[in-house]
Amino acid sequence: MNEQSNQVPSFLAGEDNATQDSLWDYVRSMSPDTVSQLSKPLSPEVFQVMERNIVGMLGQLPPDQFNFQISTSRESLGQLLASAMMSGYFLRNAEQRLQFEKSIQSDATLPPME
Structure with a gap:
């Protein structure tokens, strides 16, 4: 994996709600290879x-019995x-x-x- 995956993401570092986009930014900053590797358990x-x-x-x-949509x-x-x-x-x-x-x-x- 790349060097970036060893860093502590800011959304886990105890920051407040002012950085609510930090999780999305963290996920977007990952390379496609890293995302692929993390998405497939061994x-x-x-x-x-x-x-x-x-x-x-x-x-x-x-x-087959329910037609549902999740909203959040x-x-x-x-x-x-x-x-x-x-x-x-x-x-x-x-x-x-x-x-x-x-x-x-x-x-x-x-x-x-x-």
Whole structure:
């Protein structure tokens, strides 16, 4: 990923509502490659957890029985996006930790090198 993805976004730095466009500006500042990379979880388990999380936030109605439209304010949509992003960061960190622990365990089972 690029250097920009390692920066703390201003919308997470505790700024007030005067910078309400900072989340949108942050997302727009990402390169298409970064957005693509962040949009695709590595494991199907992470994808399922993210999907359940978003469905839990929005609610789930069977589309064949209901014709619905979601409307919200700009601020609420920004909060939803920020929440989804934070969940994604958390899940990615958990996924990396699991891979690291599996790697350590597999290294521990190898015979010592002479």
